[in-house]
Amino acid sequence: MATPNDSPSAKFDLHLAIDMRVGGWISEPKLLYSWIDNILKEVENRTEIRNPAVIEFKNAIESDAELYMGFHRLFYSLPDRDLLDRPQVKDYLTMLQCFDKFVGEAPTWNPNFLVFLPFTAIxxxxxxxxxxxxxxxxxxxxxxxxxxxxxxxxxLSSAASASVLTTDKYGWLGKGAMENMPDFQKLFECDPTKDHWGFTSWDHFFTRTLKSDARPVEVPDGGTYITSACESQVIRYKVKVAARDQFWLKDSQPYSLVHMLNDPLANSFMGGTVYQAILSSYYYHRWHSPVNGTIVKAYVVEGTYFAGIPPDSSLMAPNCEKPVPSSEKPPSSESVAFQHQQAFLTHVATRALIFILADDPNIGLMCFVGVGIVEISSCEITVQAGQRVKQGQEIGTFHFGGSTHALVFGPQVKLKFLKEENDFVEVRSAIARVE
Incomplete structure (x- = not known):
């Protein structure tokens, strides 16, 4: 067994994969490690931390015995170098130097690989x-x-962050980036004749709005339909969901309504249905009401940013002949945080809860859950209790960061889903019919 003074010599498997790659948020491992190597070279000569928030973080770690020990334990089991002999982040000071660099930059587009979430990459x-x-x-x-x-x-809301919004090869408005966002000028409010196409900041670009005739509400003739609240990729849907369950179990990933919804109204949904989908880095990030109805409650629950289910203790560390305790082993390709953990994050991450009483009595009370994942994770609600909303009406938006969302229905609601797992769904398109 390793001791706190031992630095494990095992080097990480270059085939690490995390679920955030599904949305194009982080590059494949070999390129990611090269990116980390370059970041470490850039911060190597930084002599001080400049941002006040990062300075406060540093002071908190160094003045609190629990945090000081915790951040040393966070890094001590990691190898010094990867398989290509490149250095890795090995201490909290280097971590904070990287953070200090990131808070003064906007995410750049790269034609070879993507690292939109630099804090997560570290x-x-x-x-x-x-x-x-x-x-x-x-x-x-x-x-x-x-x-x-x-x-x-x-x-990211400042004019300086718009510097990455150009039509250059590495710009977000260039040909390469636009190939990943087809029909951009047709779908979104923008003006290519203006600087940065009229976007005043990176956040303005990320939270861009649809044109009035784009993505109309899709309600086929006959019956009542639930429409997609977000432009997203279906993760799954579950029926007969329990009020309380062991949501941290990696293999089954159940939903636990009381913990997920964090509200007395959670009991109204016991035995009901949860539909969940994830948003890509390139997708439209605003939310729209899936039904006609009235807002009952709407608020944000502050949660964690980087909490993932720890690896199974039976997993082997790379290059080790026997299992080592889970607190000391490097993660394998099957145990990296966020790998198939989108459901878990609906219970612990920062999230917006919008309870809507649908006009259709066959639906009744439902809930939209907008989940911010990892850095920033800002969920902005733009409706309030008592407000009437039409199906397809905007109800809020994600600001920069990974994101997923869920729709929760009571046990009385019988749904026939029209989409399969991994399907891409346009916002306001029909995803289920009420039977």
């Missing part, structure tokens, strides 16, 4: 381990992450 390995889970669910740690991300969000 933390993806340690947050896949039991030591990482312990410190990354800490409420005080998440409060400091929240402050850091508020600082980054401020930059």
């Amino acid at each position: 933390l993806q390995l340690p947050m896949s381990m039991s030591n990482g889970f312990t410190i990354l669910v800490n409420r005080r740690v998440n409060d400091h992450f929240r402050n850091v991300f508020r600082a980054w969000a401020k930059y």
